[in-house]
Amino acid sequence: MKYENEAFRGLKLIGWLFLLSTVLVASHKGEFWPFSIYPMFSQAGNSWSRALLIEIEPDDTTNIWDEKPLGSIDQRNVVPVKRLGVDQIDYSNFISKTERWTPGRINALKTLFPEQQLQGKTVMATKATGKLVREDSVAVILTPMFRISADTIRVNPLITIDPPD
Amino acid sequence: MKVTNLLKNQLFDPSRNVSAGELLHFKIFELFVVIYVLAYSWSWGLYTQRLNEEVVLSLGMANYIDVSIFFDYNLALVIAALISLLVLAAFFRIGNRWFYLVVMILFHLQYVIRYSQGEIPHSQNLIGLAVMILAVGSIFFPAGKFFPRFVFGGVIFFIGLGYTSAFFSKLIATGFHWFYGEHLWLWISEKSVDILSRDGSYQTNFLQELALQHGSVASTILLVGWLIELIGFTMWFKKLRPYTTALLIGMHFGITLTMNIRFDAFVMQLILVGFPWYRLIHIDSKRFYDQLLKITLFRKPAISGLAENQNQ
Numbered sequence: 001m002k003y004e005n006e007a008f009r010g011l012k013l014i015g016w017l018f019l020l021s022t023v024l025v026a027s028h029k030g031e032f033w034p035f036s037i038y039p040m041f042s043q044a045g046n047s048w049s050r051a052l053l054i055e056i057e058p059d060d061t062t063n064i065w066d067e068k069p070l071g072s073i074d075q076r077n078v079v080p081v082k083r084l085g086v087d088q089i090d091y092s093n094f095i096s097k098t099e100r101w102t103p104g105r106i107n108a109l110k111t112l113f114p115e116q117q118l119q120g121k122t123v124m125a126t127k128a129t130g131k132l133v134r135e136d137s138v139a140v141i142l143t144p145m146f147r148i149s150a151d152t153i154r155v156n157p158l159i160t161i162d163p164p165d
Numbered sequence: 166m167k168v169t170n171l172l173k174n175q176l177f178d179p180s181r182n183v184s185a186g187e188l189l190h191f192k193i194f195e196l197f198v199v200i201y202v203l204a205y206s207w208s209w210g211l212y213t214q215r216l217n218e219e220v221v222l223s224l225g226m227a228n229y230i231d232v233s234i235f236f237d238y239n240l241a242l243v244i245a246a247l248i249s250l251l252v253l254a255a256f257f258r259i260g261n262r263w264f265y266l267v268v269m270i271l272f273h274l275q276y277v278i279r280y281s282q283g284e285i286p287h288s289q290n291l292i293g294l295a296v297m298i299l300a301v302g303s304i305f306f307p308a309g310k311f312f313p314r315f316v317f318g319g320v321i322f323f324i325g326l327g328y329t330s331a332f333f334s335k336l337i338a339t340g341f342h343w344f345y346g347e348h349l350w351l352w353i354s355e356k357s358v359d360i361l362s363r364d365g366s367y368q369t370n371f372l373q374e375l376a377l378q379h380g381s382v383a384s385t386i387l388l389v390g391w392l393i394e395l396i397g398f399t400m401w402f403k404k405l406r407p408y409t410t411a412l413l414i415g416m417h418f419g420i421t422l423t424m425n426i427r428f429d430a431f432v433m434q435l436i437l438v439g440f441p442w443y444r445l446i447h448i449d450s451k452r453f454y455d456q457l458l459k460i461t462l463f464r465k466p467a468i469s470g471l472a473e474n475q476n477q
Contacts, residue, residue, distance in 0.1 A: 003314065013305060014322050015227070044343045050359055076362055080362075080439040093284055104219070112216065
């Protein structure tokens with residue numbers, strides 16, 4: 001055979017790489033790039049959280065912190081974060097996975113949407129939560145989190161601001 | 166021993182000569198990988214420089230070093246520049262055969278710097294794996310015509326393994342009822358909010374409407390996709406490879422239609438490595454073969470006289 005010895009050597013190398021990948025993913029919660037056990041979508045049926053950026057009227061102060069269903073908002077008021085140069089998954093993770101809102105964390109949110117990008121708009125950073133209801137449909141509820149304008153950021157009164165780390 | 170022999174023969178096909186067609190196919194694949202390495206390195210570097218503020222999630226190497234030091238002073242761009250120089254040098258076989266290994270390490274670093282913000286994307290994994298196999302191949306087979314064969318075989322091994330592993334991840338984390346249609350409803354709604362957030366508008370397509378209206382359709386979509394993942398490892402077998410590859414590509418199109426997740430690099434890489442393109446490329450010129458060999462190997466071959474019955 002033409003490449004018998006090389007093929008054996010090649011298989012051994014692949015075996016070592018496989019062993020290395022197993023050790024790395026086993027010791028790093030299934031992820032050590034580029035190795036992965038590809039766990040995306042492995043946990044089915046769980047509720048989820050994402051985030052939207054919704055434009056609001058600057059002088060609107062009535063019931064702005066109230067929760068509402070996704071279907072009740074006008075899609076035209078959703079600000080496309082891609083146009084602001086922000087990755088929507090990063091933004092969603094930022095909003096939905098933050099457990100402790102410190103002044104530094106809130107300031108980092110303001111950095112995502114600087115004044116020149118918002119161009120005078122007042123926006124609401126909003127958490128969207130989806131879950132199965134009655135086992136035959138999905139309900140998506142919007143929770144306003146932060147009202148961001150050119151010079152200020154206001155926090156939903158239900159959110160506790162933690163002291164800096 | 167039988168299993169190792171079988172795997173060796175199926176992944177590396179050692180009885181077949183390395184033809185000019187295979188060398189050209191390999192070089193096109195390598196160019197594809199290099200283009201993606203350049204594109205990812207710079208896009209990750211630019212994003213990091215502009216938006217990364219603090220480490221939210223530590224992946225890979227970031228568990229051991231504080232990657233926030235790379236968020237400022239253009240360091241992420243310096244890494245992108247270094248990767249670019251080294252990967253281009255490696256592609257053109259200028260400099261050292263260890264270059265791909267250094268690229269691999271820097272590329273991993275750039276990934277964990279960029280994705281320290283909470284997201285764990287997988288669409289770049291196959292490009293990362295290809296760089297890793299190129300790195301190992303260039304070190305261990307710098308002068309052998311077996312180098313391209315090793316790269317293709319290694320990449321195919323890890324692709325097949327990844328899909329089958331994804332099947333078992335779902336089975337273990339959820340159980341046999343993973344494919345129930347209401348799970349797809351949740352993902353469709355989640356991804357629709359993602360698209361709405363990204364683009365400012367969203368409308369469900371025909372397939373999504375069908376899945377949302379009929380639980381059985383949603384369940385069938387998930388079950389078919391899940392079973393295709395299970396048979397991912399059959400890519401290791403050369404006769405089954407094109408069929409498995411076609412099914413995997415179909416599955417990715419299905420995911421794009423139902424969940425709006427695109428897998429451009431994944432699908433292109435599957436197309437490049439999953440089909441025996443070398444069979445379509447017939448080149449009889451010995452001169453061209455020698456030139457291809459020259460730009461494929463990292464060292465001059467140990468045995469002079471490059472011509473082998475090229476297209477056997």
